[in-house]
Amino acid sequence: MVDIVFLALAAVSIGASVIALEAREIVYGAVALGVSFLGLAGFFIILDAPFVALFQITVYVGAVVVLILFTVMLIRREKGVKTPAAWERGVGIVAAAVLAIGMGSVAFASGLQTWVAPQGVQVSFREIGVQLLTQYWPILLILGLVLASAVMGALTLAKVEREEK
Amino acid sequence: MSEPTDFEEFLKRVVTIVFWILLIVPIIVLPLLFFGSEILQALQLLVNANSIFILINKAQNPFLAFELMDSLGQGPCIATATYQPSAGCNPTFFRIVIFPGFTFVALLTLWLGWFERKLAAKVHMRYGPLYAGRISGVLQPIADILKLLGKELIIPAKADKPFFIAVPLLTMGISAALLTLIPLSERVYVVPPASASLGLLVLFAVLGFYPIIILMGAWASSNKFSFIGGLRALHQLVSYEIPWFLAVLGVVVLTSSLDPFQIVRAQSKIWFIVPQFIAAFVFLTATLAELERIPFDLPEADTEIVFGWLTEYGGMFWGILFGLSPFIKLYVFSGLFTILFLGGWLGPAFLPPEIWFILKTFVVITVIMFSRVFNPRIRIDLLIRVGWVYLILLAVINLFIAVGLKAFGVL
Numbered sequence: 001m002v003d004i005v006f007l008a009l010a011a012v013s014i015g016a017s018v019i020a021l022e023a024r025e026i027v028y029g030a031v032a033l034g035v036s037f038l039g040l041a042g043f044f045i046i047l048d049a050p051f052v053a054l055f056q057i058t059v060y061v062g063a064v065v066v067l068i069l070f071t072v073m074l075i076r077r078e079k080g081v082k083t084p085a086a087w088e089r090g091v092g093i094v095a096a097a098v099l100a101i102g103m104g105s106v107a108f109a110s111g112l113q114t115w116v117a118p119q120g121v122q123v124s125f126r127e128i129g130v131q132l133l134t135q136y137w138p139i140l141l142i143l144g145l146v147l148a149s150a151v152m153g154a155l156t157l158a159k160v161e162r163e164e165k
Numbered sequence: 166m167s168e169p170t171d172f173e174e175f176l177k178r179v180v181t182i183v184f185w186i187l188l189i190v191p192i193i194v195l196p197l198l199f200f201g202s203e204i205l206q207a208l209q210l211l212v213n214a215n216s217i218f219i220l221i222n223k224a225q226n227p228f229l230a231f232e233l234m235d236s237l238g239q240g241p242c243i244a245t246a247t248y249q250p251s252a253g254c255n256p257t258f259f260r261i262v263i264f265p266g267f268t269f270v271a272l273l274t275l276w277l278g279w280f281e282r283k284l285a286a287k288v289h290m291r292y293g294p295l296y297a298g299r300i301s302g303v304l305q306p307i308a309d310i311l312k313l314l315g316k317e318l319i320i321p322a323k324a325d326k327p328f329f330i331a332v333p334l335l336t337m338g339i340s341a342a343l344l345t346l347i348p349l350s351e352r353v354y355v356v357p358p359a360s361a362s363l364g365l366l367v368l369f370a371v372l373g374f375y376p377i378i379i380l381m382g383a384w385a386s387s388n389k390f391s392f393i394g395g396l397r398a399l400h401q402l403v404s405y406e407i408p409w410f411l412a413v414l415g416v417v418v419l420t421s422s423l424d425p426f427q428i429v430r431a432q433s434k435i436w437f438i439v440p441q442f443i444a445a446f447v448f449l450t451a452t453l454a455e456l457e458r459i460p461f462d463l464p465e466a467d468t469e470i471v472f473g474w475l476t477e478y479g480g481m482f483w484g485i486l487f488g489l490s491p492f493i494k495l496y497v498f499s500g501l502f503t504i505l506f507l508g509g510w511l512g513p514a515f516l517p518p519e520i521w522f523i524l525k526t527f528v529v530i531t532v533i534m535f536s537r538v539f540n541p542r543i544r545i546d547l548l549i550r551v552g553w554v555y556l557i558l559l560a561v562i563n564l565f566i567a568v569g570l571k572a573f574g575v576l
Contacts, residue, residue: 025325027328027381027384031328031377031381034377050363051363051366054363054366054367054369054370057370057373058366058369058370058373061370061373061374061377062370062372062373062374062376062406063373063403065377066373066376066377066380066399066403069377069380069381070380070396070399073380073384073392073396124362125363125423126421
């Protein structure tokens with residue numbers, strides 16, 4: 001059962017990613033990207049991590065794809081879209097194949113095949129919260145500072161534009 | 166008016182015959198086809214004089230319909246004081262499709278449409294729907310639905326066909342998904358308490374699909390009014406999702422749970438609208454914006470941009486996008502307000518908890534509907550400013566209050 005679901009999810013996410021890259025209409029590409037993110041969220045659900053899956057949906061589908069769609073719709077069609085030359089395509093395929101074979105061999109050599117997953121372990125979001133605020137609090141603090149500085153940068157840029165008008 | 170010609174007379178007769186066939190077939194012929202053997206058995210029982218009392222006893226059982234559905238494996242499986250469901254019944258289908266799920270809420274929304282028109286008419290000193298169904302026009306929504314179903318579905322020549330058709334269907338699907346997350350009581354629910362531990366987060370994640378779908382519809386229509394409306398809707402939904410969820414977080418901090426059942430149980434002493442009144446205000450305002458209702462109806466502003474992102478949609482597409490889906494959303498948000506702030510299905514025992522839940526939800530729906538009657542439309546820069554500056558500020562203040570209450574152990 002899980003195998004069938006896994007294969008279906010893999011087909012959906014890879015197919016949607018290919019459409020996202022290759023779609024002639026750029027809006028179709030953006031929506032396909034959202035579908036591939038949903039496929040990833042499905043992987044998190046079969047890995048017994050619904051909390052991560054929901055954040056994947058909220059952040060990537062709910063925010064990132066919306067931003068991409070928003071940007072894409074403000075661009076006029078067929079502008080800035082360049083079809084890749086044949087040799088560029090070949091280089092890309094070779095690079096992807098080398099990467100896949102390399103990572104696959106590393107993964108197979110690491111003893112993954114003999115590893116047994118722990119059964120019945122479910123991490124609740126309360127434990128994640130406790131861990132974040134006790135053991136990992138410096139990381140949380142730094143992440144907050146990074147986000148705050150990004151917001152301040154965006155505000156400064158917006159203000160500079162307004163003053164120029 | 167001239168006299169009807171022979172042809173018109175003929176048409177009238179044909180229509181009458183078709184009408185009677187349509188009426189009689191589902192009421193008499195189909196039951197005979199499906200339950201013919203049972204009816205024959207009952208007739209045989211009637212012939213046998215001793216068995217007649219058994220049949221009468223069986224007919225007096227008020228749970229006969231429940232028992233029948235349970236025996237088919239599709240029953241509601243709701244245990245009451247006098248009725249215990251049979252062992253093998255499987256309620257999932259019934260719950261998703263019929264009772265707390267889609268059919269129940271779809272019928273409720275039909276009636277809510279009539280109620281809203283009547284309410285607005287009373288405030289404006291008009292009559293509102295009056296003729297269909299004789300009594301204050303109660304059958305008006307059914308007449309509307311029949312009219313919409315009879316209309317042609319027009320897809321503009323320049324529209325992007327797959328997206329244009331996908332948008333109403335996706336909207337329907339997401340509305341139905343939202344409904345599964347609103348339990349009516351401890352025993353009437355779609356998602357059982359054991360697996361509802363992330364309920365509010367699921368709701369937030371599913372709501373995140375709405376802006377994408379609206380943008381898809383706006384873009385697929387290839388119409389400048391649709392496009393402007395879509396961009397306005399995007400601004401509005403994205404801005405107001407944040408204060409909406411920050412307001413929910415106050416309650417989540419107090420109960421340290423995302424589970425609607427736990428949140429309602431935690432309100433047995435005091436409803437959260439008392440300690441969390443700022444959150445309730447922020448939640449209600451953001452709800453109005455998320456529903457695109459009148460003070461915040463910029464995405465559909467009919468005097469400015471024809472009908473916003475819905476301009477090109479007609480017939481039943483319009484019925485789904487402007488009739489069914491917003492009312493289902495209205496029910497979901499009001500139900501959520503009831504669960505978060507009004508104690509859900511808790512109430513004195515003389516009424517069953519489901520009735521309490523529906524009554525409270527109905528009060529919230531009425532409050533939301535009143536806002537449309539006497540409010541003008543807000544300006545777009547004010548809309549963005551209210552969302553990003555004031556509501557988020559209020560929600561954060563409320564979050565600090567909630568943390569303080571929790572830290573000092575008041576609640």
